[in-house]
Structure formats: C-alpha cells, structure tokens
Amino acid sequence: MSKIGMIQHIEQGSVTLPKGFHAGGLHCGLKRKRKDLGWLYSEQPAVAAAVYTTNAYQAAPLLVTKDSIAVEQKLQGVLVNSAYANACTGQPGLDDAYDMRRLIAEKWGVPEHLVAVSSTGVIGERIPMDKLKAGIAQAVQPEHQGVEHFEEAILTTDTCTKHYAVQLEVDGRVVTIGGAAKGSGMIHPNMATMLAFITTDACVEQTYLLQALREVTDQSFNMITVDGDTSTNDMVLVLANGQAIHHPLSPPHPDWDLFKTGLAVVSRELAKQIARDGEGATRLIEVQVKGAPSEQVAKAVGKAIIGSNLVKTAVYGKDPNWGRIVCAIGYSGQVFNPEQVQVKIGPVTVVDQGLPVPFNEAEASAALGEETVTIEVNLNQGDGKATAWGCDLTYDYIKINALYRT
Amino acid sequence: MSKIGMIQHIEQGSVTLPKGFHAGGLHCGLKRKRKDLGWLYSEQPAVAAAVYTTNAYQAAPLLVTKDSIAVEQKLQGVLVNSAYANACTGQPGLDDAYDMRRLIAEKWGVPEHLVAVSSTGVIGERIPMDKLKAGIAQAVQPEHQGVEHFEEAILTTDTCTKHYAVQLEVDGRVVTIGGAAKGSGMIHPNMATMLAFITTDACVEQTYLLQALREVTDQSFNMITVDGDTSTNDMVLVLANGQAIHHPLSPPHPDWDLFKTGLAVVSRELAKQIARDGEGATRLIEVQVKGAPSEQVAKAVGKAIIGSNLVKTAVYGKDPNWGRIVCAIGYSGQVFNPEQVQVKIGPVTVVDQGLPVPFNEAEASAALGEETVTIEVNLNQGDGKATAWGCDLTYDYIKINALYRT
Numbered sequence: 001m002s003k004i005g006m007i008q009h010i011e012q013g014s015v016t017l018p019k020g021f022h023a024g025g026l027h028c029g030l031k032r033k034r035k036d037l038g039w040l041y042s043e044q045p046a047v048a049a050a051v052y053t054t055n056a057y058q059a060a061p062l063l064v065t066k067d068s069i070a071v072e073q074k075l076q077g078v079l080v081n082s083a084y085a086n087a088c089t090g091q092p093g094l095d096d097a098y099d100m101r102r103l104i105a106e107k108w109g110v111p112e113h114l115v116a117v118s119s120t121g122v123i124g125e126r127i128p129m130d131k132l133k134a135g136i137a138q139a140v141q142p143e144h145q146g147v148e149h150f151e152e153a154i155l156t157t158d159t160c161t162k163h164y165a166v167q168l169e170v171d172g173r174v175v176t177i178g179g180a181a182k183g184s185g186m187i188h189p190n191m192a193t194m195l196a197f198i199t200t201d202a203c204v205e206q207t208y209l210l211q212a213l214r215e216v217t218d219q220s221f222n223m224i225t226v227d228g229d230t231s232t233n234d235m236v237l238v239l240a241n242g243q244a245i246h247h248p249l250s251p252p253h254p255d256w257d258l259f260k261t262g263l264a265v266v267s268r269e270l271a272k273q274i275a276r277d278g279e280g281a282t283r284l285i286e287v288q289v290k291g292a293p294s295e296q297v298a299k300a301v302g303k304a305i306i307g308s309n310l311v312k313t314a315v316y317g318k319d320p321n322w323g324r325i326v327c328a329i330g331y332s333g334q335v336f337n338p339e340q341v342q343v344k345i346g347p348v349t350v351v352d353q354g355l356p357v358p359f360n361e362a363e364a365s366a367a368l369g370e371e372t373v374t375i376e377v378n379l380n381q382g383d384g385k386a387t388a389w390g391c392d393l394t395y396d397y398i399k400i401n402a403l404y405r406t
Numbered sequence: 407m408s409k410i411g412m413i414q415h416i417e418q419g420s421v422t423l424p425k426g427f428h429a430g431g432l433h434c435g436l437k438r439k440r441k442d443l444g445w446l447y448s449e450q451p452a453v454a455a456a457v458y459t460t461n462a463y464q465a466a467p468l469l470v471t472k473d474s475i476a477v478e479q480k481l482q483g484v485l486v487n488s489a490y491a492n493a494c495t496g497q498p499g500l501d502d503a504y505d506m507r508r509l510i511a512e513k514w515g516v517p518e519h520l521v522a523v524s525s526t527g528v529i530g531e532r533i534p535m536d537k538l539k540a541g542i543a544q545a546v547q548p549e550h551q552g553v554e555h556f557e558e559a560i561l562t563t564d565t566c567t568k569h570y571a572v573q574l575e576v577d578g579r580v581v582t583i584g585g586a587a588k589g590s591g592m593i594h595p596n597m598a599t600m601l602a603f604i605t606t607d608a609c610v611e612q613t614y615l616l617q618a619l620r621e622v623t624d625q626s627f628n629m630i631t632v633d634g635d636t637s638t639n640d641m642v643l644v645l646a647n648g649q650a651i652h653h654p655l656s657p658p659h660p661d662w663d664l665f666k667t668g669l670a671v672v673s674r675e676l677a678k679q680i681a682r683d684g685e686g687a688t689r690l691i692e693v694q695v696k697g698a699p700s701e702q703v704a705k706a707v708g709k710a711i712i713g714s715n716l717v718k719t720a721v722y723g724k725d726p727n728w729g730r731i732v733c734a735i736g737y738s739g740q741v742f743n744p745e746q747v748q749v750k751i752g753p754v755t756v757v758d759q760g761l762p763v764p765f766n767e768a769e770a771s772a773a774l775g776e777e778t779v780t781i782e783v784n785l786n787q788g789d790g791k792a793t794a795w796g797c798d799l800t801y802d803y804i805k806i807n808a809l810y811r812t
Binding site for chain 2: 054055056057085087088089090122123124125231232309310313314316317319321322323324326327329330331332334335336338351354355356393394395397398399401402
C-alpha cells in the first residue's frame with residue numbers, strides 16, 4: 001500500500017474491498033476449461049451509473065442493463081458471462097439476456113430491475129442457455145464465492161486478471177473504491193470490448209456519480225487503444241452502496257474532488273492494465289501530450305500516435321523511428337504548427353522544433369525496451385494536455401486474431 | 407488487351423505508352439543495391455495537376471512541386487528518389503529538394519519551374535546529396551532509359567512494380583492514359599506513402615484535369631488502406647501533353663466522360679495494385695458497400711471495415727468471423743439501421759437483416775482464401791455506394807515494420 005496525497009493506493013484491491021460487496025465465479029461450460037460465469041453482489045441496493053459502447057450495434061445485455069438502471073438508478077448485483085457476447089442475436093438473444101437477469105434475481109431473491117447483466121466473447125452466437133442456467137443454479141454455493149473467481153470468469157483472451165483499489169477519507173470516514181476489469185481485444189477509445197466494474201461504499205447522489213464516471217472515463221478507458229476496433233459490448237459500471245456512512249457526496253461536499261480523484265485513479269489504473277495486456281502485447285505504451293491548444297487536440301494527437309500500427313510495430317522492434325510518431329501527429333487532423341513540436345522517447349529528445357536532433361540510438365532503443373514505454377509530445381502551443389495508453393503490435397496479435405474463432 | 411465499353415485495357419501499359427513520354431531510372435547508392443532514382447519526361451511541356459497528402463507535415467519535395475506547378479500549371483518532367491522521404495528535414499531539406507529540381511532541369515535543359523520532384527522513404531534524414539548528384543549526372547545516359555527502370559526506382563518495401571494503361575478515342579483519335587505507382591507501407595485514405603504518376607497524350611484544360619483528378623482520386627487512391635497511417639509524402643501527379651492532337655477536353659466535349667472514365671480506370675487499377683501489395687499482404691480485400699443513405703456513408707462504412715485490424719487478421723486466417731465486419735460497420739460513426747444490414751463474404755450470405763444466417767463455413771472460408779477477397783455490405787437504406795480496398799494483416803507486416811529502419 002502506498003500513499004499519494006490523501007489517497008491510499010491498494011494495488012491488490014478489487015471490487016470486494018469496499019464494505020458490503022461480494023463476488024464469485026465458476027465454470028459452467030461456456031468455455032472449455034476456464035471460469036466463464038461471474039457475479040458481483042451488494043448487500044443492499046447501490047446507486048448505479050454506467051457508460052456504454054458507442055457502437056451502433058449494442059449487445060443485448062447492454063439493453064437489459066439500461067432497462068434495469070432506468071427504474072430507480074440502483075442495482076444490487078450484476079451477472080457476467082464470458083465466451084459469448086450475445087451481440088447480433090436479435091430478439092432471441094434479448095430474451096436470453098432477460099432470462100439471465102430473471103434467473104439470478106430469483107436466486108438472490110431481489111427484484112429483477114436491481115440486476116444488471118453483461119457478456120463478452122464471440123459476436124452473433126447465442127449463449128447455450130442450458131449451461132448458463134446450470135451455472136446460475138450453483139451461484140450461491142460457498143465454494144464459488146471469492147473475488148478472484150469473479151475476476152477470472154470475466155476474462156476472454158486476457159492473460160491476467162485486472163484490479164485496483166484506493167481508500168480515502170470522506171467526512172473523516174474511510175471510503176473504499178475498488179475495480180475489476182477485462183480487456184484484451186477490440187480495445188479502442190469510446191468503450192471497446194472492455195468491461196470494468198467499480199464498486200464503492202461511498203454514499204453518492206446518482207446524478208453526480210454518473211457525471212463523475214463520464215468525466216473519468218473520458219480520461220481513462222476512452223484513452224486506451226489496442227487495435228482500434230470498438231466493440232458491441234463495452235460497459236463501465238459503478239455501484240455505490242453507501243455503507244461507509246457519511247454525508248452524501250455531490251459537488252458542494254468538501255471531499256467531492258477527492259472522491260472523484262479516487263475514482264479517476266481506479267479507472268486509470270484499470271485502463272492501463274487493459275492496455276498493457278492487449279492481445280499479443282509485450283509492453284505498455286504511454287503517450288503524454290502537452291502544450292496543445294486544447295485538451296481535445298491533445299487527446300486526438302495522443303490517440304493518433306497510440307493507434308498507429310507503425311508506431312506500435314516500431315516499439316515492438318525497439319526501433320526509435322520517430323518519423324512515424326511525427327507522421328501520426330501530422331495526420332491526427334488537428335491544427336498545430338509542426339515547427340514547434342518536440343518529441344521525446346523516454347528521456348531522449350528525438351525531435352525539437354519540428355526537426356530531428358542527434359540522439360543516442362542505443363539509449364532511445366533501450367527506452368523502447370522498458371516495460372512501460374513513454375512517448376512525450378510537446379506541441380508548445382498552449383496548456384492542453386492528455387495521456388493515452390496502448391501497447392505494441394506483435395506476431396502474437398496476428399496469431400491470436402487470425403485464429404480466434406475457429 | 408481487353409475491351410470494356412469504349413475503353414481498351416492494357417495491363418502491361420505504363421507511363422510511357424502515351425505519345426511523347428520517356429522514363430528511366432538507375433541506382434545511385436541511396437539504397438544498397440536496388441534502383442533508387444527515377445525520372446519521367448515529356449517531349450513538350452504538359453498540362454499538370456496534382457493532389458497531395460493531407461498530413462500536416464508535408465515533405466519538402468511536395469512544396470517544391472507545388473511551387474513549380476503554380477507558375478504555369480505545366481511540367482515537363484519529374485525526378486523521384488526512393489530511400490529518403492526528405493520530410494521533417496527543415497530548411498536544409500527544402501534546399502536539397504530545390505537542388506534536385508535545379509540539377510535535373512539543367513541536365514534536361516528545361517526551366518526549373520517545369521520540373522517536379524518527389525521522394526519516398528525514411529522520414530527525417532537528409533538525402534545524401536553527393537550520391538544523388540552523381541546519379542543525376544548519369545540520368546541522360548542511354549543505358550538508364552526505360553520505363554521498367556523508372557518503375558523500379560520509385561519502390562520502397564513494395565514487392566513488385568505497378569502500372570496500368572488504357573486507350574480510348576477522342577474526336578476519333580486514339581488517346582492513351584498510362585500510370586505507374588508505388589505503395590506498400592503507410593497506406594490510408596487521403597493520400598498515404600503512395601506515389602502515383604499518370605501520363606496522357608490527351609489535350610485537357612488544366613482546371614478540368616485537376617477537377618477530374620480530384621474526383622477519381624476520391625474513388626480510388628483515397629479508398630485504399632494498408633495500415634491506416636497517412637504519410638507525409640503522398641502525391642498523385644497527372645501530366646497531359648496533348649500529343650494526341652484533338653479538340654481540348656473539358657466537360658462540354660462529347661468525349662469528356664469517356665476520358666474521365668479512362669482516368670478513373672487507371673487510378674483504380676493502380677490503387678488496387680497498391681492495396682494488394684500492402685506490407686506483408688497475401689490477399690487483396692475489396693469491400694463493396696451499397697444501399698447506403700449516401701455515398702459518404704458508404705465510403706465511411708467501407709473504410710471502417712477495410713481498416714479493421716480484426717477483419718484483416720480474420721481474412722489472413724480465412725476465418726469467416728462476420729461479427730468483426732458487423733462490429734466495424736457499427737463503429738463507423740454513421741447513422742443507419744443495424745437491423746437492415748446484409749453482409750456477404752464472397753458469394754456467401756452471412757448476415758441478413760442484421761442477424762447471422764446459417765452458412766457453409768467451408769464455403770465462406772474458401773472465399774476468404776481467394777486471391778481477391780470480396781466483402782459485400784448492403785445497408786438496404788438508399789442508393790449510396792462505394793468500394794474500398796485493402797489487404798490482410800500478417801506476420802510479415804510485423805516483421806517488416808518492427809525492423810524497417812535499423
């Protein structure tokens with residue numbers, strides 16, 4: 001546990017660290033061997049807010065979740081399956097999603113509208129509901145409880161589970177924010193096949209919880225890219241069950257900003273874990289853009305760089321080919337003066353005032369070999385800044401994706 | 407030679423098939439072994455029109471070429487080097503580009519403003535001008551003349567030369583349009599590291615030549631993508647020297663549409679050759695979108711599909727993962743009704759009315775193994791249509807780009 005300002009970072013923390021949350025998962029046969037059905041449950045109804053994919057095709061579980069939250073902006077639990085996305089499955093798929101919701105609600109003994117559902121996996125194939133039902137029937141058994149089971153059950157091609165938590169004080173009481181996520185393929189700004197579940201025992205007004213979630217999502221989950229494909233199933237869901245007992249949080253509350261920062265930290269750390277575990281990735285790339293005429297320009301430039309296959313392969317090859325970085329800045333579609341641009345690869349300045357400067361190739365190449373590769377761009381034209389995260393593009397990306405379905 | 411309507415297709419034709427054009431190329435030491443300096447020359451000044459990259463960074467040779475054309479909208483020749491892009495090279499690079507222009511103009515004995523220059527290769531390194539000068543000194547020697555030398559000299563990571571020509575009749579006289587191009591890396595809509603040179607012995611008014619070039623470029627070179635990166639050096643240049651002798655072409659001329667179609671055919675065929683030879687590519691992908699509310703929507707949908715790494719890897723793996731196609735349509739940012747979409751892979755319908763339909767996997771997989779893979783999308787919502795071209799994403803793309811510079 002480390003402390004930054006008033007926020008305690010708990011790297012191994014997850015969605016059950018906040019008071020009153022429980023989670024579990026099991027293998028019900030959707031995948032061959034690994035866990036494929038997970039759930040998250042709050043002892044009491046929690047204020048709920050969510051953001052969803054911008055894809056024109058939205059998977060059935062998203063519609064059902066929206067339907068649930070619409071009733072009283074609260075949820076008590078969420079059921080997640082992997083292996084099947086339940087997207088492009090029409091009315092039968094929508095019926096399946098409602099069935100999922102009903103079955104787990106009955107098992108938990110809570111109203112259906114307090115339950116959300118979520119799916120990730122192959123598009124266009126229906127979930128084998130008999131297997132899913134058998135799984136739900138076992139969901140309350142003690143041996144399947146445990147947050148590590150939940151974290152595993154939501155994965156697809158991910159190579160590791162993803163979680164993070166922070167603690168901070170509100171009205172002098174400890175508030176915890178915890179998160180778990182899955183990512184790997186189809187990761188791109190604006191919600192990709194990426195699921196993130198964030199829990200907190202804070203007491204927050206729904207309107208402001210949603211507003212805060214949108215803000216932090218734009219600076220975290222929407223700033224990562226693995227392959228530029230935005231999926232049909234993305235969702236970030238936050239549940240606040242109020243068990244920490246304090247004055248409800250909203251902007252006038254003196255600890256509101258601290259809470260929002262805590263939410264931002266959890267979101268950013270989950271987003272980085274997702275980017276680092278991109279399909280076939282060996283390294284996390286962090287692009288820091290500053291000196292932009294606006295935040296919007298900084299974001300667009302960061303995303304153009306992090307989305308460039310040529311930059312991604314150069315990182316994989318530890319090749320300090322700064323020309324590709326400059327080129328990506330150039331086609332980002334933003335207005336800036338190319339002659340003021342500075343680019344650094346790790347600590348090594350490679351471009352200054354828009355022109356290459358002599359640099360130590362070995363040093364730059366070494367910076368590209370770090371576990372986290374930092375590319376810093378200064379447009380020297382304002383105060384706008386943004387950070388984007390992604391990963392290198394490798395042989396394994398091709399291997400995974402040329403043969404994923406068959 | 408095949409005949410389509412009134413247009414004769416000459417697959418082996420190139421830029422010297424139209425009357426009065428000559429070309430050549432040689433090795434001057436910019437590359438280790440292969441030819442790296444090429445030129446194209448018209449016996450008399452030709453009406454010239456060009457379109458350039460939309461990248462904010464425009465390479466020095468583009469500025470010099472614009473400068474030349476601005477004087478009297480005519481050119482008599484163009485000098486092209488490969489291996490060095492002469493981009494992000496500042497004032498010294500610009501001086502180099504003007505030197506290139508001056509030296510070849512002197513060699514040819516024509517005014518400087520009748521000469522264009524073009525470069526392709528690594529960004530940010532200055533061209534070794536001593537080698538280039540030695541090359542220019544030999545440019546008029548007979549052994550270096552020949553269009554095949556020109557076509558080779560302009561290549562970078564291309565695996566083959568690219569050319570096409572057509573013939574048609576204007577005022578009852580034979581008019582020829584020929585083209586040569588290079589592509590391979592950084593190919594994306596809106597001019598990527600892609601150079602195309604088109605010649606014709608037609609007599610065309612400059613305003614209309616430029617207008618026609620822009621139109622056909624939007625339906626050909628701007629509809630291909632290899633990796634989504636738009637380069638600093640792209641240019642499509644057309645030269646019309648009028649040696650076919652006929653009434654000047656402009657929209658009122660009865661053969662104007664035929665000429666424009668000829669120009670479109672040459673552009674499209676060159677664009678397809680570029681896409682097919684994308685870095686590491688094994689197959690050409692042609693995405694046909696129809697039934698769109700507008701041409702603009704059709705283009706955006708086509709580009710989203712052809713630009714998807716997941717679609718490209720699925721083609722490489724011959725995996726009929728139509729979900730990725732549907733997903734790309736969904737994130738194209740266009741307004742359409744997902745429930746009316748039909749998708750075909752080759753002859754195999756895989757999605758109808760937005761939902762998957764049972765299909766023969768082996769047949770669909772075979773269609774993905776064709777030399778040219780066709781993906782057809784019908785939005786069933788209007789008359790808008792467009793075609794986009796690209797290639798599969800393979801291990802070799804990673805290999806080539808992880809280690810290109812070092």
